[in-house]
Amino acid sequence: MQRLTIRDISKIANVSMMTVSRVINNEKHVKKETKENVLSIIKQYGYEPNYFAQNIKTRKSNTIGLIIGDIENPFYSRLAKGVINVAETSNYNVIVCNSNYNPKLGEKYLNMLIKKGVDGILIATIDVSNDAINNLNKRNITYVLVTRKSEEENGNYFIADDYLGGRMASEYLIKLGHKKIFFLRSADVLGANERLRAFKDTMKENNIFFDDSYISKILTNAEDAYSATIEFIEETRSKEFTALIGGNDFIAMGAMDAIIDKGLSIPKDLSLIGYDNLWVAKILKVALTTIRQPKMQFGQMSTERLLEMIKNPELKKYPQKIILKPELVIRNSCKKIN
Amino acid sequence: MQRLTIRDISKIANVSMMTVSRVINNEKHVKKETKENVLSIIKQYGYEPNYFAQNIKTRKSNTIGLIIGDIENPFYSRLAKGVINVAETSNYNVIVCNSNYNPKLGEKYLNMLIKKGVDGILIATIDVSNDAINNLNKRNITYVLVTRKSEEENGNYFIADDYLGGRMASEYLIKLGHKKIFFLRSADVLGANERLRAFKDTMKENNIFFDDSYISKILTNAEDAYSATIEFIEETRSKEFTALIGGNDFIAMGAMDAIIDKGLSIPKDLSLIGYDNLWVAKILKVALTTIRQPKMQFGQMSTERLLEMIKNPELKKYPQKIILKPELVIRNSCKKIN
DNA sequence: TTGAAAGCGCTAACAG
DNA sequence: CTGTTAGCGCTTTCAA
Numbered sequence: 001m002q003r004l005t006i007r008d009i010s011k012i013a014n015v016s017m018m019t020v021s022r023v024i025n026n027e028k029h030v031k032k033e034t035k036e037n038v039l040s041i042i043k044q045y046g047y048e049p050n051y052f053a054q055n056i057k058t059r060k061s062n063t064i065g066l067i068i069g070d071i072e073n074p075f076y077s078r079l080a081k082g083v084i085n086v087a088e089t090s091n092y093n094v095i096v097c098n099s100n101y102n103p104k105l106g107e108k109y110l111n112m113l114i115k116k117g118v119d120g121i122l123i124a125t126i127d128v129s130n131d132a133i134n135n136l137n138k139r140n141i142t143y144v145l146v147t148r149k150s151e152e153e154n155g156n157y158f159i160a161d162d163y164l165g166g167r168m169a170s171e172y173l174i175k176l177g178h179k180k181i182f183f184l185r186s187a188d189v190l191g192a193n194e195r196l197r198a199f200k201d202t203m204k205e206n207n208i209f210f211d212d213s214y215i216s217k218i219l220t221n222a223e224d225a226y227s228a229t230i231e232f233i234e235e236t237r238s239k240e241f242t243a244l245i246g247g248n249d250f251i252a253m254g255a256m257d258a259i260i261d262k263g264l265s266i267p268k269d270l271s272l273i274g275y276d277n278l279w280v281a282k283i284l285k286v287a288l289t290t291i292r293q294p295k296m297q298f299g300q301m302s303t304e305r306l307l308e309m310i311k312n313p314e315l316k317k318y319p320q321k322i323i324l325k326p327e328l329v330i331r332n333s334c335k336k337i338n
Numbered sequence: 339m340q341r342l343t344i345r346d347i348s349k350i351a352n353v354s355m356m357t358v359s360r361v362i363n364n365e366k367h368v369k370k371e372t373k374e375n376v377l378s379i380i381k382q383y384g385y386e387p388n389y390f391a392q393n394i395k396t397r398k399s400n401t402i403g404l405i406i407g408d409i410e411n412p413f414y415s416r417l418a419k420g421v422i423n424v425a426e427t428s429n430y431n432v433i434v435c436n437s438n439y440n441p442k443l444g445e446k447y448l449n450m451l452i453k454k455g456v457d458g459i460l461i462a463t464i465d466v467s468n469d470a471i472n473n474l475n476k477r478n479i480t481y482v483l484v485t486r487k488s489e490e491e492n493g494n495y496f497i498a499d500d501y502l503g504g505r506m507a508s509e510y511l512i513k514l515g516h517k518k519i520f521f522l523r524s525a526d527v528l529g530a531n532e533r534l535r536a537f538k539d540t541m542k543e544n545n546i547f548f549d550d551s552y553i554s555k556i557l558t559n560a561e562d563a564y565s566a567t568i569e570f571i572e573e574t575r576s577k578e579f580t581a582l583i584g585g586n587d588f589i590a591m592g593a594m595d596a597i598i599d600k601g602l603s604i605p606k607d608l609s610l611i612g613y614d615n616l617w618v619a620k621i622l623k624v625a626l627t628t629i630r631q632p633k634m635q636f637g638q639m640s641t642e643r644l645l646e647m648i649k650n651p652e653l654k655k656y657p658q659k660i661i662l663k664p665e666l667v668i669r670n671s672c673k674k675i676n
Numbered sequence: 677t678t679g680a681a682a683g684c685g686c687t688a689a690c691a692g
Numbered sequence: 693c694t695g696t697t698a699g700c701g702c703t704t705t706c707a708a
Contacts, residue, residue: 003397005685016695021687029693046477051455052393053685057700059341059390063433063454071422072617077415084409084436088443093450095401096434098422105426112431116401117389139384253621279410283591285623343701354679359703367677391701395684 004047012045013038024049064306065113067097067106069125073250074278075295079124079146082299090307092119099127107132114141120306122146124298126189142309142316146302148190149321156309158302158322162191165291165326166198169245169273172289172328177337178243178271179208182232183215184225184255186247186275195247195275219247225254233262242337243271249278252288256333260285267335277329287331294324342385350383351376362387402644403451405435405444407463411588412616413633417462417484420637428645430457437465445470452479458644460484462636464527480647480654484640485527487659494647496640496660500529503629503664504536507583507611510627510666515675516581516609517546520570522563522593524585524613525556533585533613557585563592571600580675581609587616590626594671598623605673615667625669632662 006024010017015034022030023038030038041047055061066083068076080096087094095118097109106127113121120142123133133150136143145157173181183199186192196215203210216232219225225246232238238259246252252274259270266272266286274281274290281288301322309315344362348355353372360368361376368376379385393399404421406414418434425432433456437444444465451459458480461471471488474481483495511519521537524530534553541548554570557563563584570576576597584590590612597608604610604624612619612628619626639660647653 006687007685017686018688018695019693022694025687031693034693048452048477050394050397050685051399051453052390052397053700054687055390056388056394056685056702057687059388061390061454065431070419071409072412072415072419074410074412077410080434081408081410081436084434085438088436088447091450093403093433093435093454095431096418096422097431098419098426100423109426112429114386115389116399116431139386257621280618280621283595283618283622285621344703345701355702356679356704357677360678363703369677372677388701391684392703394686394701395703 003050004045006047006049009038009041009045009047013041059117061117061119062091063093063095063116063118064303064310065095065097065109065116065118065121067099067109067113067121067123067125067128069099069101069127071096071098074280075248075276075293076124078279078295079299082296083122083303084299086300086303087307092307099125101125101127103127103129110136114139119310120144122302122306123148124302142306142313144302144306144309146298154316154319156302156305156319156321158298158305158320158324160191160293160298160324160326162194162326163198165191165275165293166195167202168326168328169195169275169291170199170202172330173243173245173271173273173334174202174206174208176243176271176334180241181208181210181214181243181245182237182241184228184244184246184251185216185218186251187218187220192247199245219251219254222250222254222257225251226258229255229258230262233258233264238262238264238270241270243273243334246272246274249274249276249281249288249290252290252333253280253284256284256286256288266333271334271337273334277327281329282331286333289331289333290329292327292329294326297324341388342383344385344387347376347379347383347385351379397455399455399457400429401431401433401454401456402641402648403433403435403447403454403456403459405437405447405451405459405461405463405466407437407439407465409434409436412618413586413614413631414462416617416633417637420634421460421641422637424638424641425645430645437463439463439465441465441467448474452477457648458482460640460644461486462640478654480644480651482640482644482647484636485529487528492654492657494640494643494657494659496636496643496658496662498529498631498636498662498664500532500664501536503529503613503631504533505540506664506666507533507613507629508537508540510668511581511583511609511611511672512540512544512546514581514609514672518579519546519548519552519581519583520575520579521553522566522582522584522589523554523556524589525558530585537583557589557592560588560592560595563589564596567593567596568600571596571602576600576602576608579608581611581672584610584612587612587614587619587626587628590628590671591618591622594622594624594626604671609672609675611672615665619667620669624671627669627671628667630665630667632664635662 099106124146277292435447615630
């Protein structure tokens, strides 16, 4: 019960292997009847060309790899959707790798992808070291970074302007009259630090006093943020502060739950702003004002670029370093004071 | 600047190709020093074996395909996470395909996966016809269905008992004293009809009157459900009914927003129950009572089964048809009446 | 422990 | 339009 080969089909059809090959690859220069006959035999016998033998020379897999932190995080799942959809229109498939925020796993996946001979790799997590990325350059492997930068001169990346986003959030609150603003720090991607830096700069520029006590410790997830906010309220600091900035929407979600559970109300007692604009932001207990990140675009643009580079390796000489703009999305979680 | 081949390495190392091959594949019967020498040369020259040439005989890709409806839907992203994680522990990669609820795309993906020679396929959407699945059997392609059934005698599938889940939801409301219950019908997977059937049966068994006017038209998504519920309220039917069943959590989310936007309150004016227990259910404006589906388990168990079948094709003779149990998750969206 | 030879299934290149 | 020949890069087989 051996699998059929092109040789078997050629014998059955009484033509050469080449003719069958031409039919398979839909090349011209095959007489119509010959083609039809071969096709019918292929169908009848359920012959399927050996993908590996086909590609032994070209090394083309028509597959790309995507490394993300967690497919269940709406940020990544939206980005992944953009990747998968664009890839599909070019008849590419996507191997999705979940680092689970674990650098060891991130690099294991990177190596798996390289071994599998994918045509290109999209890296959307920091769980792949800069060394590993340098190595990609040395080995001339096509890749694009999304949501993170590289120090490599000739690396391509797509990031958002997190500093600007951080300013937008801070300025918005200040414009609403807030002066005592607490920053719930996220352990996010690189962007996290930029958002914090923007907060500090904006406060300074507006001559509003702040110090380290205005900034939380690093919060990993919504649960973390929940407990931190509970503490914040129990220490009666909520009477002192009028607004909270969440380093990302998950942090803000945790904070929101804590605030409400403690019997306070948003935005009456406390204003709250997030970052990312996950789709859930608008269905929370209080529709969350937040900073939009172009998640779908991240996926689409980086994939388009990757596919271009695969098609034309010359493009590697002209790396694109794209910085997308964030956007303030005003909902109901912040109020004007005084 | 041609890529290095095993032949190049063998020349550099002054050994035969076979020795290099043995080293690559970590076989024994290679002298320690020889092995180390070859390994160092491989590293130095950055040689990577041609994946396609390696597998031309075995046809083993160590890759599986997963076809889902929409990676952005938390139901599927949790399932996908289970798949990806289990696959990883067996050093398998996962090609994730998004049918976007489009049967044409679903079948296109199926064909792409077959062409790529993946070792197995997981189908978690109805956007792949039964014919296409029959064909999989004929061609002896390893696959497992998740979240959907097949008519095939020897097909493997993992589904949940949606009829039971439907009963759980209905009985819970009835136990709380509700008699006028409106069913918001989802256009979901096959399960949708089972949930509705269970609703009808439960009503009948409890001698509670109902007719078709107790059942909405088919609702595709949260927006759909939102408008339907707005209409429902504007027709003042909300005064007549005391509870709503959402065919899934998205439907319930749309309904919840509509109810609140119309100035009514949950569960005071109207009780609401969902289905799926997406992670967002607990952070909605009112924490949603719902029926839990074992999403992660779906992904994990089906992948484990698929990998077993790949390892041991004999198992195809003993198809597993597994039905997982749903679970009632009580939160704050339903109240006792009378 | 190592190597030579003979393919794996397919396609490029060159006839005809 | 069709076929022959000679590999692609690697592994299996057998021999040393």
